[in-house]
Structure formats: structure tokens, C-alpha cells
Amino acid sequence: MSVLVIAEHNNVTLNPVTGSVIAAAAQLDSDIHVLVAGSDCGAAAASASQYLGVSRVLVADNVAYAHQLPEAVAPLVSGIAANYAAILAAAGTTGKNLMPRVAALLDVGQLSDIVGIESADTFIRPIYAGNALATVKSSDPVKVLTVRTSAFDPAATGNTAEQAILDTVIAQDKSVFVSENLSTSNRPELASANIVISGGRGLGSAENFQLLEKIADKLGAAIGASRAAVDAGFVGNDLQVGQTGKIVAPDLYIAVGISGAIQHLAGMKDSKVIVAINNDADAPIFQVADYGLVADLFQVLPELESLL
Amino acid sequence: MKILVPVKRVVDANVKVRVAADQSSVDLSNVKMAMNPFCEIAVEEAVRLKEQGVATEIVAVTVGDEKSQEQLRTAMALGADRSIWVEQAGAVESLTVAKLLKAVVERESPDLVILGKQSIDGDNNQVGQMLAALCDMPQGTFAFRLSIENGKALVSREVDGGEQVVSLSLPAVVTTDLRLNEPRYAKLPDIMKAKKKPLDKVTPVDLGVTVNNSLSVLAVHEPPGRKAGIIVGSTSELVDKLRNEARVIS
Ligand SMILES: Cc1cc2nc3c(=O)[nH]c(=O)nc-3n(C[C@H](O)[C@H](O)[C@H](O)COP(=O)(O)OP(=O)(O)OC[C@H]3O[C@@H](n4cnc5c(N)ncnc54)[C@H](O)[C@@H]3O)c2cc1C
Ligand SMILES: Nc1ncnc2c1ncn2[C@@H]1O[C@H](COP(=O)(O)O)[C@@H](O)[C@H]1O
Numbered sequence: 001m002s003v004l005v006i007a008e009h010n011n012v013t014l015n016p017v018t019g020s021v022i023a024a025a026a027q028l029d030s031d032i033h034v035l036v037a038g039s040d041c042g043a044a045a046a047s048a049s050q051y052l053g054v055s056r057v058l059v060a061d062n063v064a065y066a067h068q069l070p071e072a073v074a075p076l077v078s079g080i081a082a083n084y085a086a087i088l089a090a091a092g093t094t095g096k097n098l099m100p101r102v103a104a105l106l107d108v109g110q111l112s113d114i115v116g117i118e119s120a121d122t123f124i125r126p127i128y129a130g131n132a133l134a135t136v137k138s139s140d141p142v143k144v145l146t147v148r149t150s151a152f153d154p155a156a157t158g159n160t161a162e163q164a165i166l167d168t169v170i171a172q173d174k175s176v177f178v179s180e181n182l183s184t185s186n187r188p189e190l191a192s193a194n195i196v197i198s199g200g201r202g203l204g205s206a207e208n209f210q211l212l213e214k215i216a217d218k219l220g221a222a223i224g225a226s227r228a229a230v231d232a233g234f235v236g237n238d239l240q241v242g243q244t245g246k247i248v249a250p251d252l253y254i255a256v257g258i259s260g261a262i263q264h265l266a267g268m269k270d271s272k273v274i275v276a277i278n279n280d281a282d283a284p285i286f287q288v289a290d291y292g293l294v295a296d297l298f299q300v301l302p303e304l305e306s307l308l
Numbered sequence: 309m310k311i312l313v314p315v316k317r318v319v320d321a322n323v324k325v326r327v328a329a330d331q332s333s334v335d336l337s338n339v340k341m342a343m344n345p346f347c348e349i350a351v352e353e354a355v356r357l358k359e360q361g362v363a364t365e366i367v368a369v370t371v372g373d374e375k376s377q378e379q380l381r382t383a384m385a386l387g388a389d390r391s392i393w394v395e396q397a398g399a400v401e402s403l404t405v406a407k408l409l410k411a412v413v414e415r416e417s418p419d420l421v422i423l424g425k426q427s428i429d430g431d432n433n434q435v436g437q438m439l440a441a442l443c444d445m446p447q448g449t450f451a452f453r454l455s456i457e458n459g460k461a462l463v464s465r466e467v468d469g470g471e472q473v474v475s476l477s478l479p480a481v482v483t484t485d486l487r488l489n490e491p492r493y494a495k496l497p498d499i500m501k502a503k504k505k506p507l508d509k510v511t512p513v514d515l516g517v518t519v520n521n522s523l524s525v526l527a528v529h530e531p532p533g534r535k536a537g538i539i540v541g542s543t544s545e546l547v548d549k550l551r552n553e554a555r556v557i558s
Pocket of ligand 2 (some may be wrong): 314350369400402425428436
């Protein structure tokens, strides 16, 4: 039986995390359909059809799905669920908002943030802020899954899968989109960057984050932050890394002025190489660091910038 | 208006849990338990709405064993007027929790249900969305700002790219993010008063819900450890290691 991937997109561009979800789906079945629900979303649908392994892209293009509100998209998905053995989405805020609603409409459970697939019904997922990995078997007729995309390398492209129009329109007015304020940055996406440099409370102010920006520019890195830095207003919440923020696993993660609370480690400890810069030798961040530098960040950051 | 606040008893956020020796679960013997931090934020938000004169009654509810009554007492010490204990020992799956909460919603007819976005034990992030689906209510998840205006809930949400605002007709489900508010601490007189507030017990049978499980945990493992790192002596040594040893920068 086929599996269905819910594309993450903004109508124009397809979020690359979708490629990782397709890679996870490919471990379940070789026949993969992708749903692109949006408004004027032809460009996103075209990108989705490029992934190898995708046999069909279902396009639900209607103003009803303009902001992809779960009140509209969940019934759309549950309406076609009978055709599929599994339904997968990226475990970002969009997928987390949508998939439990889909599961409840189908009267099945949902598995969040899977990092491994043992078989068609058995999955691995972190619990307790990543301090344990649970192997969970589902007896549900359809598996509803969100995928931790940092755990799956994206599928390759080079395909042109057929597109099929899905003309079901779910009209609802219980939830209405009012506005959005999305941060625009020329830097790579935090969730998929090869290098991430993150600042914590130790940075002391929003201005001091410029010290990180200069280095990020040289390294082509994304900028991240601890919850404390977000709470203190140094940076926006979209930069938060951790158990309740974004999960990243770049080739290089540089933690600056971050103590290494379990909730922060949950979001970055699967990075390939971890660097910690902190003036407290006892900070727990050093326990996960491959390279630790016990020093004042205000001295290190300018040095680092000039050496790169 | 009436607000229902589902709260969950979980391991304290400061505890680093360990996997049990037989790898069947995590070892929770003798660890400190507390109200899930996101539920504390949910209670606080309800209390603030009551203080603003927007809400008139706050009902806390939990699905859990005998001991979960402690978290209901905490919720009442923080300002909930009364509470409902749905007695059910052991791990309960999100869908079942949502079904039990739906039955409570049918009994109580709240205008707003405020939940945490995620419990920090299972890290599921599901119950609010599931409850909204079962009750056919709109949902405002990951809220960092909430106001009631013209009979609608205006919810500012934390999303991956930044922020989004939605307007929901009531009744609605809202789930809290950390930035929504900073919960108060319960004062001693309030803790004493909470002991006298009503706490009603119901069972899944009373609510007409069958508890069944579709997800079984086969094993729980320790995540792979990281190999020990080194402390470098200077910034230049760090850059040298990253370039020539780890080869992660050019
Ligand atoms: C339910 C819940 C969920 C949470 N989710 C998250 C999450 O997703 N992500 C997250 O990050 N946190 C999360 N937290 C918060 C977490 O527990 C910590 O409070 C937070 O990560 C601390 O951030 P920090 O390391 O920047 O600050 P601190 O712990 O204050 O550490 C600052 C560090 O900076 C160092 N420092 C100070 N000055 C200098 C200097 N001049 N040079 C070098 N080093 C310096 C200090 O030695 C210290 O180690 C959560 C908490 C709860 C309860
Ligand atoms: N057993 C429970 N009893 C009451 N509320 C719960 C229970 N489990 C989860 N919740 C609510 O649902 C929220 C999200 O939890 P979860 O979906 O388990 O991550 C929690 O913050 C609670 O508000």
C-alpha cells in the first residue's frame, strides 16, 4: 500500500525538510504520494514532483488552504487516508499542528518526531528530552507520523512525478488567519544548515549577537540561540534550539555562552562536531563538546572572526 | 466564560532521567514529580484571564493515578476554582486522554480549553490538537499571546519561521508555549485554601470511554553517547583543530 507525505511549503517554495520526510517514507514503501495543499501552490507542487521515489503529487489548490490551517487541511488528509498505510509530515510546527488532528479524525494514535524506522509498524522516537529512545510498535491501520528531519538525509531529485488534482474543498470559518510575521534572513535555514553558531545568556545583549553574525557570515552558518537568550529578547523565538524549539544536527555546532541545560542539549547533541565556548569550566555543555574552549567569549569571538 | 485546563503530572524538568536496567522503560523510582511546565503556563493564563474579568470559572482536570491529585491541588492553589480527577493508572495514550477530555468538555461546556503544548516526559505534543479535532473546535497551538476580543480568541502562535496570528471562534482549544507568561508561585495561604476546593473523581467508565492502546513500547534505550572531547588552549588551536582534524571548516 502507498504512503502519503504532507509537503511543507509556502505555496512558492518547497521546504527542503520535505525531502527528508520522503526519504523516511521510502523506508516504508516504494510508492510515495505527496500532498501539496495550498493556494496558487503550483510551484511548490512542481518542486515536490522532482524527488525520486515520488510516484504522484496530489495538488489541492484552493483559497481554502491558503494558510494551510489544520481545521481545513486535517479533514482533507483524513478524507484520503484510506488509500495509505502511513501518513508522514516533518516534525516542525506545521506538522505538529496538523498531524495529531489528522490522527484523531482517523481514530488512531500518532507518533511524534520519529528518528528511526525498524519496520512498517515499529518506530524509534526520543522521549524525555532525548534522554531515552523508545522503540514503539503501532497496531493502528494507518500510521500517522511526524519525522525528525535531521535524522534522515533528503531523497535525491531528478524526477518528474505525475500531478493529480485533488478538488475537495473543506470550507470552515472557525479559524481565520489574521497575520504573520516571518523573519527574513539571507542565512541558511537553521534546521538544515551545515554549520550553526548559537548564543546563550552569556552574550548579554541583542547587540552582542552581532559578534556571532560576523562569524556566521564567514562560515555560511545559521544562527541559533538558547531559550534564555530568546526570553531575554536578544533574538526571536524562531532561533531557539532545544527540546521545545528546533532540533538541529549540523556538521558543526558552536555553542557560545550556553551552559548546556538538558533542554538545550536535546536540540543539538546529535550534531557531528560540537564546539563549546564558555568561561565556566564546569558548564555541562563541555560534557558533549568535541572541542571546548574555557575562555571569555568577548575575547574569543573577535579572535575567531579574524582567524577564519 | 468558563475555562477548562488539563494538567499532567510529569517528572520534574530538572531531573535527568535514566533508562531502567531492563530497558523496558525509564527509571522513575524516587524521582521528583511536578506539574508539566507547559501546564503551569496554561493555569497561569487562565488565572490572568479571570483576574482581567474575562473568565469567571477555571476548572482543572487531570487523567492520572492517585498521586496526580497533587497537581490538581497545585492548580487550585494557583487559582483554579475546582478540579476533576479522571482516575486512570499507568501510561495513557494521547488519543485516549483526548477522548476522556472530550467527555469532560461535554459535561462542562467550557468556552476555552487551555492545555500545554507538550508534556516533557513523552514529548508528544498531541493532546490539544486531538481534543480540538474530536470536539470539532478550532485550535491555536504554541500560543505566546492570547486575548479574547469580540467573542473570539486571538492567538499569536510561535511557528518555525516566526509568528502567526489566528482568530478562533469559541469554544476553542489553545496550547501554550513558554513565552506566553511566567507562572506565579503558589503562596502558603492559597495552598491551604486549595485543600478545601472541590476535587471530583470520575472514572473512564463514568465518562463512557473505553481505554484501549494501539501503541506498545517494545524497548527503551539509552541514546548513543558522544566520545569524550578535548579542551583546547586557545582560539587559534580551536581553528586549527576544526580545519585540520575535524575538517568541518575550510
Ligand atoms: C519546559 C522547559 C523547556 C525548555 N526548552 C528549552 C529549549 O528548547 N531550548 C533551550 O535552550 N532551553 C530550554 N529551556 C531552558 C533551559 O532549562 C535553560 O534555562 C536554558 O537553556 C539556559 O540558557 P543559557 O545556557 O543561555 O543560559 P545560562 O544557563 O544562564 O548559561 C549562560 C552561560 O553563559 C556562560 N557565560 C556567561 N558569560 C560568559 C562570557 N563572558 N564568556 C563565556 N561564557 C559566558 C556562563 O558560564 C553560563 O554557562 C527549557 C526549560 C523548560 C523548563
Ligand atoms: N494525562 C493527562 N491529563 C490531563 N492533561 C493531559 C494529560 N496528558 C496530556 N495532557 C495535556 O495535553 C498537553 C500536551 O501533552 P502531550 O500531547 O502529551 O505532549 C499537556 O500539557 C496537558 O495540558
